Amino acid sequence: MAAPHQPQLVFVDGSFEELAQEMANFLNVGDDVKALIEKQQKDEVLKKLVIASTALHSIPEKEFAGAYNLLVYLILQSENATMFLSRVCDNLTKPITSSPLSGPGLALNTLTTIFNMLKPDDELRYNVFMAILRFLKSHGMFENLKPYLKSLEDWMDDWETESDDRRQTYEAIAETAREAGDSYTSYQYILKALRTFEDDEVKSEAAQKIALRALKTALLSPTQYDFQDLLSAPCVQALAETQPVYFELLTVFAEKDLEDYNEFREEHEGFVEKEHLDVEKLQTKMRLLTFASLAARTQTREIPYDEISQALQISMEEVELWIIDVIRAQLVEGRMSQQKKVFLVHRTTYRVFGEKQWRQLGDLVDTWRDTLTKVASTLRKEQAGLEAQKKRDLEEAERKLANTGISSGPGERRRGGERGERGERGERGERSERGPRKERTDDDD
Template sequence: MAAPHQPQLVFVDGSFEELAQEMADFLSVSEEIKALVEKKQKDEILKKLIIASPALHSIPEKEFAGAYNLLVYLILQSDNAAMFLPRVCENLTKPITSSPINGPGLALNTLTTIFNMLKPDDELRFNVFMAILRFLKIHGMFENIKPYLKSLDEWMNEWETDSEDQRQAYEAIAETAREAGDVHTSYQYILKALRTFEDDEVKSENAQKIALRALKTALLSPTQYDFQDLLNVPCVQALSETHAVYFELLTVFAEKDLEDYNQFREEHEGFVEKEHLDLEKLQTKMRLLTFASLAARTQTREIPYDEIAEALQISPEEVELWIIDVIRAQLVEGRMSQQKKVFLVHRTTYRVFGEKQWRQLGDLVDTWRETLSKVATTLRKEQAGLEAQKKRDLEEVERKLANTGVSGPGERRRGDRGDRGERSERAPRKERTDDDD
């Protein structure tokens, strides 16, 4: 596929009738369309060509792309292209017998060419896009379309697709991604599909079906630990009335701990197993989420191993393995102190941030403020003590210098010639007489 506003990629020379006759010769139906060509019955000619077009799957590989490009070009000359293109796209999902190895690649290239031959705002592009998705699902080639999904919303605006078509596309992407093992992308597009429902549709059968699908995907995903986005979707909130037990389970995973989960299982005995929700996966995820909550509410930033073991309902010997798992899940950052048997928390993820968490954060900030105030007071005392000691040391040095007759740093020695304001005294000069000779 190409970026939006890609120019048409196929250029041919000749009238529709001439090119149609050439295509008919290639498909061995020239006699069948001869009279139609003379009467210039464009759509009737195209019907004959499309009915015969499966024969293209047995022609030599090197001729495949050119033949299909010509067929698509002819279709686009009709005012009823929307009637013919879906049949061509459907044909391309069938095996290409002349090229068992390269066939899927040839078919995908042809579907992509069809997409790019259409004008950017042509609503037929939506139909071709859906055909490409079906093809990729059949052949397990989801990775080929992932780079272009970022343009999908822009394309849909250009095609002026309604909410139902958008939902259809998002669901198809989610299902194709799921089969390809891309759980994260699958979940994101289920959420996008849910958001296409209007307020008066959130309790509809289809909306609730997709909401349950999103809920189950989130619970069983090995990478999904944040459930707040899901809880905020109106269709999911409506589950509290249509599927109350499922909604209760979602609330437990969004906001509560392992103890609450165990209580849920006691109150709804057999529910998890009956719904095929994979008990082991849910138990593991709930322990990791409980660990994250424990780390978030600790104020000392040190969690004893015994406290972790109690919260996760595991043996003390298992604590370090769960520490590794919670760090790997990127729910908590920190390091183990095996000597002190504590986990030192560096960073943690809040599962939900409401009034309770604001209070906890306020308490934590108050604790930090108090600690920093004590540190600042201690530093000021230390600084004042150092300055006082420095002053005492200087006074002691001056005292010792004064006792030895040596001037201190602030005194000047007597008779210092450097004192220009005074002169040293000399004896009076003796007058010379004759007796001195």
């Protein structure tokens, strides 16, 4: 019968019995395993080998990979490979005493090899991936996880991973990214975890716990300024009932300005501090979002410094520093005019795009249309003026040419004509007096 989990990329020669005995001898449990092999108790043999495999952490570094590869190859011959692989993966998270410096790299390479030995659609790959994820998290090696993330969705489709397992995976990735300081990836995977809940689960304790975690992550993230995806998530919408103050705070950051945030702080005095939210971070983010809204609703594309100062509740001296910050956050593009004390908006980000924003966009388009109409009218007038001037210049040139012809041209033509007539008459007269010319013939000689 074919092996349940046929391994890939491993080349070994020998039967299970021969290789198991060889492995047992290497681990100093040869006598115990020999009797089990004779009774054809494959899983009991593997159990002995896996328990004794902790000794592999003290063997020379050059023998480490080969020994583990053989052990895994033997495990994959069992119908209960999941149970044995889980123990092996746990062992690999423990220190490798034979190589303190290179130990984490050796363990990770071995885990990766196990992952690659399994066929792409083998569900065991999920368990190995989770072991790799836990290992990378415990060793602070998040950068090594990123290459896996590009293919993770396709892999989980191949493994037919259940929603609960997907959620567990996304949460673990989000936490690993958070600990590594990658707030963007952390937030994206929290959102993925939220989307794994069915409609009838959105108010469950698990769903509300993740929704609240996602909300806090979004508010405190230094790179997250768009809250619409989060706000539209059914699990987050349910927070309006289970966590109404938090939901109100999210709505302020998603759609409102600094003045509304300050009103929220007054109405719910001490809430931000009590929930251990970073007061300074929230204040800074709210000012940047307010700046973005101010730029979005400005039709003239010029925002006076005093208007920025008033909206952000800052001094005039601080305005240019906040302009730099909002550009750095990629919420607005533009340039400062220090001479005019205005900020020239080139591009801005709409925080929310609803009916109000459509009206603003319509007003802005109307303004642009009126401006373009005026420019077109001015250009037509300029063109008409240029054509009229060109016509006048042409008429003036023709008039000058005409005046030149009247003073000299006709007289010269008449005198020339008289000479021609006289010449013609004189030539005719001479020909008349001479008579016709006689042609020469042979008789004249």
